[in-house]
Amino acid sequence: MTASEPPEPPAYLRLARDLRRRIEDGRLPAGAQLPSRAQLARTYGVGPNVANSAVRVLMAEGLVHGRAGSGVYVREPRALRRMLRSWHDGRLSGTPYVLDLPGHGGDGRREGSSTTVAAPPGIAERLGLAPGAQVVRSAYVFWSGGGSDGANGARAGERAMISTSWEPLELTGGTPVALPEAGPLAGRGVVARMAHIGLPVDRAVEAVVARTASAEEASLLEIAAGSVVEALERTYYSGDRAVETADIVVPAARYQLVYEFPVGS
Numbered sequence: 001m002t003a004s005e006p007p008e009p010p011a012y013l014r015l016a017r018d019l020r021r022r023i024e025d026g027r028l029p030a031g032a033q034l035p036s037r038a039q040l041a042r043t044y045g046v047g048p049n050v051a052n053s054a055v056r057v058l059m060a061e062g063l064v065h066g067r068a069g070s071g072v073y074v075r076e077p078r079a080l081r082r083m084l085r086s087w088h089d090g091r092l093s094g095t096p097y098v099l100d101l102p103g104h105g106g107d108g109r110r111e112g113s114s115t116t117v118a119a120p121p122g123i124a125e126r127l128g129l130a131p132g133a134q135v136v137r138s139a140y141v142f143w144s145g146g147g148s149d150g151a152n153g154a155r156a157g158e159r160a161m162i163s164t165s166w167e168p169l170e171l172t173g174g175t176p177v178a179l180p181e182a183g184p185l186a187g188r189g190v191v192a193r194m195a196h197i198g199l200p201v202d203r204a205v206e207a208v209v210a211r212t213a214s215a216e217e218a219s220l221l222e223i224a225a226g227s228v229v230e231a232l233e234r235t236y237y238s239g240d241r242a243v244e245t246a247d248i249v250v251p252a253a254r255y256q257l258v259y260e261f262p263v264g265s
Contacts, residue, residue: 009212009226011046011050012046012050012051012053012054012057013054013057013212013226015040015044015046015050015051015054016053016054016055016057016058016226017226018044019034019040019054019055019058020058020061020063023058023063023064023074028074029074030074030075030076030077031073031074031076032073032074033070033071033072033073033074034055034058034064034071034072034073034074036071037051037052037055038051040054040055055072056224057224057226057227059072060223060224060227061223061224061227061253062075062078062253063075063253078253078254080253080254080255080256081144081254081255081256082255082256082258083160083161083250083255083256083257083258084258084259084260085206085257085258085259085260086259086260109142109143110140110141110142110143111140111141112138112139112140112141112163112180112181113138113139114136114137114138114139114179114180114181115136115137116134116135116136116137116169117134117135117137118132118133118134118135119131119132119133119134119135119166123135123166123245126233126235126242126245127166127168127235127242127245128241128242129168129170133168133169133170134168134169134170134173135166135167135168135169136166136167136169136172136178136179136180137164137165137166138163138164138165138166138167138180138181139162139163139164140162140163140164140165141159141161141162141220142159142160142161142162142163143158143159143160144158144159144160158254159220159221159222159251160250160251160254160255161221161248161249161250161255162217162220162221162248162249163246163247163248163249164246164247165180165190165244165245165246165247166244166245166246167180167190167243167244168242168243171194171197171199171241171243172193172197175196175197176196176197177193177194177196177197180193184196190236190243190244191236194236194238194243194244199238199241199243200238201236201237201238201243202237202238202239203236203237204234204235204236204237205234205235205237206232206233206234206235207232207233207234208230208231208232208233208257209230209231210228210229210230210231210252211228211229211231212226212227212228212229213226213227213228213229213249213251217229217249221249221251223251223253227251227252227253228252228253229249229250229251229252230249230250230251230252230255230257231247231248231249232246232247232248232249232250232257233245233246233247233248234246234248
C-alpha cells in the first residue's frame with residue numbers, strides 16, 4: 001500500500017461487503033439462507049469471529065435476520081423512505097428536510113447544541129474566512145417519526161440524519177440570530193435567520209458522495225460501523241458571501257434523497 005492509498009477495511013467489513021453485494025445483485029435473494037458462520041469462515045479463509053462479526057453487520061443494517069434454531073435469512077428488501085431537500089424554505093417550515101411526501105406527518109424532531117469555536121482549516125476555506133476565525137458550530141441529530149411503525153418500515157424515533165453546521169461569528173455575533181435555537185427566529189433555518197439580519201440567501205451549493213460511516217457517525221445514527229451513508233456538503237451564499245456551511249450525513253439504506261428546485265420562466 002502506498003502513502004496515497006486508503007487503508008484496507010477490516011476483514012469482517014470486507015466479508016460483509018461481499019455478502020451485501022450478493023444480496024443486492026440477487027445471488028442471495030429474499031428468503032435465502034445465509035451460509036453458516038463455519039461455512040463462511042472456510043469459504044473466505046477467515047476465523048469464525050470474523051465471520052460472526054460480518055453477519056452481525058448485515059443484521060444491524062436490516063439485510064438479514066436470525067431464526068432461532070434455524071439460521072440467518074435474507075430479509076425482504078426494505079422500501080427506502082423519501083427525504084425531500086428543497087430550496088423553498090417555507091416549503092419545509094424551516095427544517096432541512098421533509099420525509100415521505102406527499103402526506104408527510106411533520107412528526108420528526110431534532111436535538112442539538114451550539115458553541116463558538118475556531119474554524120477548522122477546511123471549514124474556514126469553505127466560508128472564505130481567515131484560518132482560525134470564530135464560527136458558531138451547531139451539531140444536530142434528526143429523528144423521523146415518533147409513533148408506531150409506518151408502512152415503509154420506519155421504527156418509531158428512527159435516527160434519520162446528523163448535521164454539523166458552521167456560521168461566521170463576524171456576521172451573526174451580537175444579532176438576535178447568533179444562535180440557531182435561540183432568539184425570535186429560533187429553529188427557523190438559515191434562510192429565514194440570515195434574511196432577518198439583511199443577508200438574503202440567494203444561492204446554495206450542495207455536493208453529495210456515498211462513503212462508509214465513521215465510527216462516530218455510525219454511533220449517532222445507530223447503524224453498523226462501515227455502513228454506507230450519503231454525505232452532503234452544503235454551503236449557503238448571500239451574493240458572493242458564504243453565510244453557512246454544513247456537513248450532513250444520511251443512512252443510504254434508509255433514505256432516498258429527492259431534490260426540489262424552482263424553475264424560472
